[in-house]
Amino acid sequence: MSPGRAVRDLQGGADPSAARAGAAAVAVRIRDVSQTYHDGRSAIRALDRVSLEVAQGEFVCLLGASGCGKSTLLNLIAGLYHLKSGTIEVGGRRVALVFQEPALFPWLGARVNVEMGMRFRGIPAEARRRKAIELLRLVHLEGFAESRPHELSGGMRQRVALARALAQEADVLLMDEPFGGLDAMTRDVLHDELEAIWSRTGLSVVFVTHDVREAVRLGDRVVLLSSRPGRVVAEFPIEIPRPRRMDSAPVAERAAGITDRLREEVRRHGR
Amino acid sequence: MAAERPQTAGDPLARDLEGLDALDAPRREREAALRRLGRAAWPKLAAVGLGIACWQLLVWSGWRPDYVLPGPARVFAELGELLGTARFWAAVATTLRRAAGGFALAVAIGSAVGVAVTRSRLLRGAVGAFLGGLQSMPSIAWFPFAILIFQLSEAAILFVVVLGASPSIANGLIHGIDHVPTLLLRAGRVLGARGFASLWHVVLPAALPDYVAGLRQGWAFAWRSLMAGELLVIIESRPAIGSQLHFARELSDAPALIALMIVVLAIGILIEGLFFGSIERWICRQRGLVEVA
Numbered sequence: 368m369s370p371g372r373a374v375r376d377l378q379g380g381a382d383p384s385a386a387r388a389g390a391a392a393v394a395v396r397i398r399d400v401s402q403t404y405h406d407g408r409s410a411i412r413a414l415d416r417v418s419l420e421v422a423q424g425e426f427v428c429l430l431g432a433s434g435c436g437k438s439t440l441l442n443l444i445a446g447l448y449h450l451k452s453g454t455i456e457v458g459g460r461r462v463a464l465v466f467q468e469p470a471l472f473p474w475l476g477a478r479v480n481v482e483m484g485m486r487f488r489g490i491p492a493e494a495r496r497r498k499a500i501e502l503l504r505l506v507h508l509e510g511f512a513e514s515r516p517h518e519l520s521g522g523m524r525q526r527v528a529l530a531r532a533l534a535q536e537a538d539v540l541l542m543d544e545p546f547g548g549l550d551a552m553t554r555d556v557l558h559d560e561l562e563a564i565w566s567r568t569g570l571s572v573v574f575v576t577h578d579v580r581e582a583v584r585l586g587d588r589v590v591l592l593s594s595r596p597g598r599v600v601a602e603f604p605i606e607i608p609r610p611r612r613m614d615s616a617p618v619a620e621r622a623a624g625i626t627d628r629l630r631e632e633v634r635r636h637g638r
Numbered sequence: 639m640a641a642e643r644p645q646t647a648g649d650p651l652a653r654d655l656e657g658l659d660a661l662d663a664p665r666r667e668r669e670a671a672l673r674r675l676g677r678a679a680w681p682k683l684a685a686v687g688l689g690i691a692c693w694q695l696l697v698w699s700g701w702r703p704d705y706v707l708p709g710p711a712r713v714f715a716e717l718g719e720l721l722g723t724a725r726f727w728a729a730v731a732t733t734l735r736r737a738a739g740g741f742a743l744a745v746a747i748g749s750a751v752g753v754a755v756t757r758s759r760l761l762r763g764a765v766g767a768f769l770g771g772l773q774s775m776p777s778i779a780w781f782p783f784a785i786l787i788f789q790l791s792e793a794a795i796l797f798v799v800v801l802g803a804s805p806s807i808a809n810g811l812i813h814g815i816d817h818v819p820t821l822l823l824r825a826g827r828v829l830g831a832r833g834f835a836s837l838w839h840v841v842l843p844a845a846l847p848d849y850v851a852g853l854r855q856g857w858a859f860a861w862r863s864l865m866a867g868e869l870l871v872i873i874e875s876r877p878a879i880g881s882q883l884h885f886a887r888e889l890s891d892a893p894a895l896i897a898l899m900i901v902v903l904a905i906g907i908l909i910e911g912l913f914f915g916s917i918e919r920w921i922c923r924q925r926g927l928v929e930v931a
Contacts, residue, residue, distance in 0.1 A: 463828065466824070472825075472840070474846070487829055487830035487839075488830055511663075516926070518664060520659065520662030520664065522658060556651070560655065
């Protein structure tokens with residue numbers, strides 16, 4: 368993987384977010400988004416005036432302990448939840464979402480699962496098929512095109528889900544703890560794969576995780592959210608050159624610093 | 639944009655993935671079809687044998703005289719004779735035609751009601767609760783009313799068969815649609831499924847296992863209602879299994895009566911177990927659900 372993406376080069380300036388906004392088009396602009404749930408009598412504030420910009424081609428990791436509303440934020444960007452306060456602009460970009468569970472249709476084979484989004488957009492069968500096979504090749508699953516989800520391992524299913532999301536030809540890929548349920552070995556390899564696909568496609572990725580090392584391993588920038596209510600409390604540009612490894616010294620060191628800050632946030636809830 | 643990585647056979651990422659896939663992919667153990675069939679068949683055959691043995695013992699005990707309760711040998715001889723007559727096959731044809739017609743109509747009505755109830759809150763409130771009650775209503779209780787309205791006719795039988803079967807079918811579909819995992823609905827929405835596309839490509843396929851269970855139960859109700867109907871609504875010119883059963887009782891022809899009962903049971907098992915059972919097993923296998931033998 369070659370470095371040298373415009374986005375990364377400009378990080379580390381006095382105000383990184385301003386520098387990025389000037390350098391590359393903003394893919395997602397989130398302004399003052401607040402979201403409150405009503406749980407019986409009590410109201411839970413999931414998000415509190417969250418503002419965030421994601422540049423075109425940028426890989427942003429949203430990091431936080433449970434209750435920080437990171438999944439809520441993704442669902443809002445994807446348009447699955449109704450936005451009550453604030454604005455989210457994607458500038459007409461197509462948004463795809465990968466869930467924590469693969470969420471494949473169990474009655475369809477891998478290829479047809481990948482084709483579903485294209486079918487809903489009215490793309491003809493032959494073109495759909497070609498595109499699906501091409502994407503399965505991209506996630507190294509061309510040999511399993513006709514396998515059903517239950518015939519695949521967890522990691523393979525998640526790669527089919529990734530191919531299905533990519534089939535939407537989205538500009539923004541949202542991922543909600545996509546590797547949370549996988550073993551460490553599989554996750555490591557999928558990090559490499561995701562990074563390879565991202566660097567080839569120029570996608571903007573918003574990746575939600577509670578694993579600090581995973582965030583540092585993948586992100587151009589790590590955004591730390593506080594819990595209850597979710598607020599942006601800190602942003603960490605990650606300048607470690609790619610390809611990175613989860614267990615390398617620079618990643619571990621950077622992660623340790625961010626973990627300290629995360630612990631501080633969690634401790635506030637102890638009393 | 640970064641330069642494209644060369645995709646060669648030596649690509650370490652591809653090799654890592656290949657290795658993991660080979661290790662992690664669930665193994666499929668496929669038994670030879672013949673062996674599976676044999677394994678599934680012998681307990682059933684044993685059960686049939688045991689049933690016949692008990693029957694024979696009961697006859698030997700002299701609990702009822704021979705002309706009231708004949709032994710298996712006489713009944714199977716009678717059955718063999720019956721299978722050779724044209725009248726018997728005409729009766730089977732009539733009964734199966736009624737069953738198929740009634741069940742098809744019940745599927746159409748039950749499915750339409752099922753979809754309508756899940757789409758509209760008003761309908762659910764109005765109809766939903768009655769479906770369960772209708773389902774538990776013994777179909778034979780409908781016959782006096784059906785005969786009053788339709789006289790002793792095909793329509794009376796059809797009416798009761800449809801009433802017997804459609805609530806189960808509607809309930810199966812409603813249950814299936816209500817229990818479609820939210821995750822799949824959300825996945826469908828993210829992929830752009832709206833309205834009818836969502837119903838056709840996401841909701842209905844996901845609801846299929848419960849729907850088929852409803853169809854299976856609906857068939858059982860249809861078959862029971864039909865037999866009750868054929869015992870009551872006898873159309874002289876048209877022999878049917880139920881009416882033959884009725885005549886066998888009138889003539890106190892015990893071997894024929896029991897032989898016909900075996901036919902009713904056999905048709906029920908064939909359609910319920912072999913037809914619907916195979917569909918259910920096929921769906922379970924296809925989706926990797928636990929296979930219920």
